[in-house]
Amino acid sequence: MIVKTPLILGALVLAASACANQTPAQQHEVACITGSFTGALLGGAAGSLIGGGTGRDIAIAAGSxxxxxxxxRYSCG
Structure with missing residues (x-):
C-alpha cells in the first residue's frame, strides 16, 4: 500500500495539470475519466479487504x- 499511494497521487496531479489549457468541455471529459478511474481504484482497494482466495478476487472485481x-456518476453528473 505504501507504493500505491504515491502512484495514485501522482496520477491525480497529472490529470489535474492536464486541465490547465483546455476548453471547459475537455476539462469535463478529463474529470469524468479521472473520476471513473479513481472510483475503480478505491472500489478495488475496498474489495481487497473482503474475503480470501477466489472470493477476494470476485470482491476486488465487483468493487472496481x-x-x-x-x-x-459523481464526476460526470
Whole structure:
C-alpha cells in the first residue's frame, strides 16, 4: 500500500495539470475519466479487504466495477 499511494497521487496531479489549457468541455471529459478511474481504484482497494482466495478476487472485481460506476456518476453528473 505504501507504493500505491504515491502512484495514485501522482496520477491525480497529472490529470489535474492536464486541465490547465483546455476548453471547459475537455476539462469535463478529463474529470469524468479521472473520476471513473479513481472510483475503480478505491472500489478495488475496498474489495481487497473482503474475503480470501477466489472470493477476494470476485470482491476486488465487483468493487472496481461499482467504484468506477460511482466515480463516473459523481464526476460526470
Amino acid at each position: 466495477v461499482a467504484g468506477g460506476y460511482a466515480g463516473q
